[in-house]
Amino acid sequence: MSDRLFEELVKEHYAGLYRFAYSLTGSESDACDLVQDTYVTWAEKGRQLRDVSRAKSWLYTTLYRAFLDRRRRVTRFPHHELETVEGELPPVAPEVAREADGRTVLEALRELDEDFRAPLVLFYLQQHSYKEIAEILDLPIGTVMSRLSRGKAALRRALEERVRPLAGSGGSESSPPEAS
CATH class of the missing domain: 1.10.1740.10 (RNA polymerase sigma factor, region 2, helix turn helix motif)
Structure with a gap:
């Protein structure tokens, strides 16, 4: 070489x-x-x-x-975080997207099982094809497609669960105070 x-x-x-x-x-x-x-x-x-x-x-x-x-x-399960990914993740309902912030997305992604997180990261953040992901993870293409689909659904549910309590609170504690 x-x-x-x-x-x-x-x-x-x-x-x-x-x-x-x-x-x-x-x-x-x-x-x-x-x-x-x-x-x-x-x-x-x-x-x-x-x-x-x-x-x-x-x-x-x-x-x-x-x-x-x-x-x-390693005996403990490592923490998984990504840098800002809001625009690169699978779509969620508009009301969920309005309420979710970067931290919420990262926490939801981190909670996904590695079987779903790795394909999502490779596909949405690294722009690998199904075939490349299958080779990288040593899986059949059908399994990659299934894990992407199930991973997106799991991520969507996790985001909706996180945002649902915020929607009824009438405001966010992290919102800056209005200027007087």
């Missing part, structure tokens, strides 16, 4: 890999470690990949497997 190819892969995929790792771990340092481990693995084994056009899927798959390996070794 050439140094030039390695540099191109880092430039092209680092940000996306980091966002995916962060969505899985909820920790900047853990996300950085996962991405670094992924590129170290590429440096050691990347030459085994016969079709360089599949490098993106290979990198994401390697990162996801490294995450699963780490999680198996």
Whole structure:
């Protein structure tokens, strides 16, 4: 593997890999470690990949497997957070969207089972195709489609449950005071 190819892969995929790792771990340092481990693995084994056009899927798959390996070794379940994602998540009813804020969306996404969260992040935030997600998560395409559908429904329900109590309160405590 050439140094030039390695540099191109880092430039092209680092940000996306980091966002995916962060969505899985909820920790900047853990996300950085996962991405670094992924590129170290590429440096050691990347030459085994016969079709360089599949490098993106290979990198994401390697990162996801490294995450699963780490999680198996950890006794507690890690927290999962994403940066601002309101505009990139599946649609919800307009009244729900008006009431939901970034924190609400993050909390709802974090509560989803990893089986649903990972495909949602890969599809909506990383813009992977069904086929790429299937390769990354080592699942059949039908399972990916099912998990995306069920994950969107679960996220929608979680958001509606969070916002419903706010709708009847007549206002939000976090609203700034009106200027006099």
